[in-house]
Amino acid sequence: MTCRPRRIAALALLLGVAGCAGGGEGGAGADRAGANPAQAKLIAEADAAMTRGALADAGRTLDAARSLDPENPDLWLAIARLRLRGGEHLTALEAADRALALGPDHGPALLLRAMLVRDAHGAAAARHWFERAAEADPDNPDIWAEYAATLGDAGEAKAMLAAVRRLAALAPEDPRVFYLQAVLAARGGEDVLARSLLAKSGMAAKGVPAAMLLDAVISLRQGNAESAVASLESLAARQPANVRVRELLAHALLAGNHPDLVVTRFGADATRAEASPYLVMLVARAQEQLGDRAAAAPLLARANRALRDAPTVLAVREGLPEPTAAVRAAIQAGDRAGARARGAALRERFPASSDVASLAGDALLGAGDLAGALAAYARASEARRPWPLARKAAWAHARAGDAAAADLLLAEQVAGEPDTASAVIALASRQAARGDWARAALLLDHAVALGAGHDPALLALRVRAARTLGKGQEADRFAQILAEVQPRRLAAP
The missing domain is CATH 1.25.40.10 (Tetratricopeptide repeat domain)
Known part of the structure; x- marks a missing residue:
């Protein structure tokens, strides 16, 4: 059935892993500014001001630091961090490049550059930068924490484990060690161990979003929907535009036998064009449980239409x-x-x-x-x-007539984020439109493995792929899954 927690857990576990480690954009560089102690002090003060949100104060402090030594890579790293905090992403990139021009082997600057590449081009493209950072500064825990998270996003569990072990050797009490181990355990289906490690990290209790999400997914898989709802309510309030968090919250509410709350919270969303088939399906199920077949019928029709x-x-x-x-x-x-x-x-x-x-x-x-x-x-x-x-x-x-550019962009996105199910599905849809059903089938199978097997539109496309490829038994198998996921059609009484 659509509401089984394991149907969405694999995908949900991957949300927000990269960047969750924390500390990677912190003040590590300030400790290296030994050439000028006065400037090092100012950089540390600027970092402290950024931490408390006083960006204007941090800017003035860095202006003073710049007057002492404008060619210090630590200074430009701090400037890049300030610009990122202020939403000046493009000039932050310029500052990071300036830091690397002044210190090509500056570990913290290489780390920031790796994180920027990851944000723009995905985990695979960033790997080289993380490797350079680790080679330049092999004893920096921030580098290993972010590298491990990035390897996880790239689906490289063994390499992620090796990076986590390196982090543990450098900083055995670092909470990120336990959090990243919890991610690995959860992906391996070891929920009890994952819960223990997550609790040991303390990151969910401190409100780290990725840790809160992991906590919610584990709770769902252990049958504790109410606990998952509590975590997801908090996350949704902090990240109102995060569609996947909202979908998981709707799922948790329905799993917790609160169909009325699903309709109240997400009924309007389900009527919008942006709504995913999964969210529409959840609201339809909630309406069905409440006995409102007239409201459920059109939603089911929408949920089962072709991929948008x-x-x-x-x-x-x-x-x-x-x-x-x-x-x-x-x-x-x-x-x-x-x-x-x-x-x-x-x-x-x-x-x-x-x-x-x-x-x-x-x-x-x-x-x-x-x-x-x-x-x-x-x-x-x-x-x-x-x-x-x-x-x-x-x-x-x-839409502009450049299908090759669209296909290339989607292929690059999937290569950089192989665990983003919706990107995989979009590329599969493009391949199907081009008649490349074999590749479309492989991509759809990967999306199902990621946890997107609840999507009836995806399954319908997979049935079509199997039939086009002449694989009758495979088509029948996916048609059976589709019949299980897809509730009976309702008609208004």
Whole structure:
């Protein structure tokens, strides 16, 4: 059935692993600024100011530090961290490159560069940078923690284990050791061990998002839906735009026998074009449990339709930054000119922000300016290219008549993030459209292995692939799975 926890656990475990280790963008570089103790002190003060959110104070302190020695890579590393905290992703990249130009073997600078490459191009592309960082500074725990998390995102469990062991040797009491071990244990199905290790890390209790998510998934697999709901409620409040967290929360509520809360919280979401077939299915099941067949029937029809290719305008949600909410609202209202003007104004105010460039691209895409949208997305991708951005760019390329560019972008995204199920499914859909059913079938099988086997549209495409390839028994097997996942069709009484 769709609501079995293990159907979604594998995919959920992979959310947010990279970057969860913490400390990688901290003040490690300040300890290396031995050439000028006064400057080292100022860099440490700037790091402390960043930690407490006083970015303006940190900027003034770094200006003072720069007057003492402008050629210190530690200084430029601190500047890069400040710019990242301030949302200036593109100029942060420039500062990181400046640090590396001044110190090509500077371990913390190589680490930051590796993390930036990971954000923009995925785990596979970043591996070389992490290896360089580890070679340059082999006793730096931050490097090994982030490297281990990245290897996990790339699906390389054995290499991840080796990196975690190196981290444990360097810093046996570091909470990241236990957290990363918990991730490995959970992926191996050792939930009791994973729970023990996660508790030992203390990271879930401290509110680290990836640890909270892992805690929720383990709770679901152990049948404790109420505990999972508590963690996911907190996460959803902090990350209102995180679609996968919201889906997992809906799943946990339904697993905890709260169909009324599923409808209350997610009923409106299920009616929006952006809703995934899985969320629509969850709300339909909730309506069915409440006895409202008239409400469930159209939702089931939507959940079982073909895989959606075109991106949709995301909803305006409580907790979103005002500029993001304003642009989304304008697009949803059909105010293309207003959305475009708002996006352009934001880019003028924040030219170094990858997020703003992406938002401006959304406005341009909504206005039908494919070339402008692609240029904005390309600018945003210089610093970071999360899957939602890559998906929109791929769609825009295809809509502009450049199918090869769309296919290449999707292939690169899957190579960099092989465990992002929705990216794998999108590439499979493109391969199917091109008639490459053998490759589509392989990709769909990988998506199912990641935990996406609850998606009826995916399973329907997999049945079609098997039949096209002349594999009747395989088609029958997937058709059986589809029948199990797909509840009976309902008609309004």
